[in-house]
Amino acid sequence: MSTVATPLQYGDPPRLGAYVVRARLQALPTGFVYLGQDSDGRVVSIALLTRGAALDAAARERFLTSVRQAAPPRGGVRGWVARARGRGAASVPRVVAMDAGSSPWVAVPYEKGGPGAGWFLESVLVTGTLIGETHGPDFVPYWLGDRAPALPLPPPPAPPPTETRRAVLVALSALALLLTLTGAIAWLLLGPRDEAVPPSRPIPGTYFLPTPPPVPSPNDTLKPSPTPSPGEGGTGTERPPSPPDPAEDI
Template sequence: MTATESTTEVQPAEQPVEAPVSLIPAALPLQPEDPPRVGEFWLRGRLGANAAGYLYTASDERGRNAVVALMTEGSADDASARDRFVIAVDGLPDDVVLAHNDEDDDDLALWAAFGPIRDDDGSSAAADERLLAERRGEDVLSAVLMDRVPQHGRRRGPDFRHYWEGRRRPGLFRIWPLPWPTALRPPSWAAIWFALATMLLISALALFLAWQLFKDSPPLDPPPVVPTPSGTVTVTVTPTTPPPNTESPTPGTTPNPTGTLPSPTETGPTNPGDKF
């Protein structure tokens, strides 16, 4: 009797599938009306916007990343909306509000920077910090817009709408020191140096062509008068003497070679009317 051995194939254990790391969503590029800088933060892109303000991703010179909330020109001109913005920012913990401008700046739009946010290293912690700062900015702008106020009673009548909701451009801002050239990136520096080199080349070419055109030109005759160091110029005038026994005739008379005065009949009519 023979025994048959059964062989079983051992399959390797399946590796656990790692969950994909949540990436920080990319911001939209800045528009021409967006400020390049507010306070000490350089704006990098748009994260969102509503009638109350804008959310930007930003960073400062020290490398701190933040989310900046900036009021629109319509909400910034409303005193009540400004008060709601200040109250909402003051209600947040001090360690999450990195910077903000003075509420007494009546001619400027209010803004606040929220963080801290670590650099985007592909980890979920960096994405969570970014989303949390963005959520804080949304809460502040929602407090200005009052779109999350709970409804009391039954809804009747038309919807409430702020009178300034149509003015959605970014509010007024002041930039000092000026953003150029601190905010320039390497491609911008390359473009500037290329433009300067081109202007210098064109200027040198223009000077060379002018020298080629005028190097063989004859000197001026008479030469130009060069003043003395005292500021005076000496000009020699050669007088011209009339020939002897000649007198310059008066207008309306013919010269008389004999030197005698002409008779009245030779000088023509004496009546002015007869000349025409």
């Protein structure tokens, strides 16, 4: 089926898994086909269900069943049985990535003119009857009117950042110290004040005033002591007589 790439429209997902959505290739009643590219430059074709088909359990299961049947067989007994049954015909595109969540999608290598990811959307819509011939008009699924792309749910938010126990204890200690200092300052500023005690009177300083020297009184004049007589039993030596004064002879 020839497809023409058109620009993305409002509601188209900008990214699906590891692929950046570049353009829209097809818009089918059951889903959309996009042109995607990974970080290595590989171009893929991505099929995404509509919101109505993704909400219908039966339609979503038909899409996933066709994708699982075309997926590369795994090793072991299941892989051997799948290879023996010849699962995966040549016309089935090779699955390189898929998402089986609430908004399933599948990615296959993009080959111009080859089978793209739109091949998996053909099995979603069931028409006709399972037994007998078709009589009357065909039925229409109830979800066919909701043709908006089934956008994947956003990733869950990251857990809130948590600090280590040591950091929490340090922060609590700093907070307690700050509160204590604030309370002490408030108590000093706003608390009850005691009556002011008058300061004690200082001891006066010592002054040294000079005093005049003592003046002797008249009663304290020195008088010559009398010469003791020899008979008084004095032990002192006699004073020699003074020489006669020459003036007395004149």
